[in-house]
Amino acid sequence: MHEDSFYGVQARFLIAVDCTILGFIDNEIKLLTFRRKIEPKKGGLSLLGGFMNENENIDQAASRVLKTLTGLDNIYMQQVKAYGNVDRDPGERVISVTYYALINVTDYANSLLPESDLEWISLDRKRELIFDHEQMLDDAILLLRRHAALHPIGFNLLPEKFTLTQLQSLYESIYGETMDKRNFRKKILGMDILERLDEKDKKSSKRGAYYYVFNRQRYESMLDKGFVFTM
Amino acid sequence: MHEDSFYGVQARFLIAVDCTILGFIDNEIKLLTFRRKIEPKKGGLSLLGGFMNENENIDQAASRVLKTLTGLDNIYMQQVKAYGNVDRDPGERVISVTYYALINVTDYANSLLPESDLEWISLDRKRELIFDHEQMLDDAILLLRRHAALHPIGFNLLPEKFTLTQLQSLYESIYGETMDKRNFRKKILGMDILERLDEKDKKSSKRGAYYYVFNRQRYESMLDKGFVFTM
């Protein structure tokens, strides 16, 4: 049996890519959503998505969707899962491959929002999402938590320089639980992957808090020596 | 714009399901492979796979593929990842969604093997696999390790009753490292999820080793009380 005829009789499917795009805004992880412009569920809140093209692989499709809808490029993205329930999209059978993306809102938010139907929503509004997008969000957050516990990916959500208070709020938001300030600082500073700048953030306190930067180079060289990040 | 016409112009794709099927044989995790019967790569070693049908979701497709090729049913399976490189299958563009499956070989191995092109191979032969199946296997093993560290899924690879020595060998094989016998037993027995039977396995020692069974009911009731399995 020749492969073309063998493959040929098989069903073919639409493949969508849906992105759980997360940003850290007002000390809280928020989700970037989009008002759907077509039926079914026109006007409903949706993850950012689009269909996969012939000439690209899945990661490329995800990057393209993100770029097209937000203008953002070079974003940290990870595949989460493929969803394929027969009736997950009432319009037509669509298999969706989902990603989560972490974006540094401080630098980009203003440039992307005004001219579009994009909206940052708090995660407790997730029940407004269409189709199985709430499930996708839940799975993405769970995966993010597991990744964030083992890799320094949280920094993708922060500006280049940040305070330890911000960093702690970020982890508290990711895990949905509060942490002890002294223990948090002891742990993160003990890893020796942050560099303190001689500059303070005076926006949120009179005294001012030192800015830190993540030293990725140092982190990577420590990895080679068997260091494991855990947070 | 109506959804049918909108969806209609999009590309459609073949979707395959490929399964990393693992069994515990001769104190070692082995992979069930299949000699490919069609071009391209006819005769090459392959994961067990097949194409998705119109009327089934992805999990169902994976179960069907497993059932069709091995006769096995009710198997523990988890989705790993979707692979979509444009040229991953030289025959034609195919997106593959992969799963890993854990099977209890003791009960089934004899019934499935003789009449087929299936073969259990040691994981160090993985470089013989076709296409991107080696990558799939690697990703599956990594995911299995993460899952096995947090959930009592290893028991799916063992017969109903097993000795602690077997169980330890299983975890050693999953993680690829040896463990201390006393520490291992202290930890697993301390969880209080195993029950010792009044029966010994005399196959591998003169003295005989007690059989144990996994008490799933007890495990699940402990989960409700906040217990977390870690291994």
Added chain:
DNA sequence: TCAAAAGTGTTCATTGTACACCCATGT
């Protein structure tokens, strides 16, 4: 001067790790 956030160490409990000898039995 006071309100508000920043910064800082110690103690205790829990968990993980290293380590060596006796036991039971079939041959």
Added chain:
DNA sequence: ACATGGGTGTACAATGAACACTTTTGA
């Protein structure tokens, strides 16, 4: 009697968790 795998406990180290006060400064 001996070879083979089965079974057991203790001491130390590392890690995680709880906890409260002083500092700085703009208003």
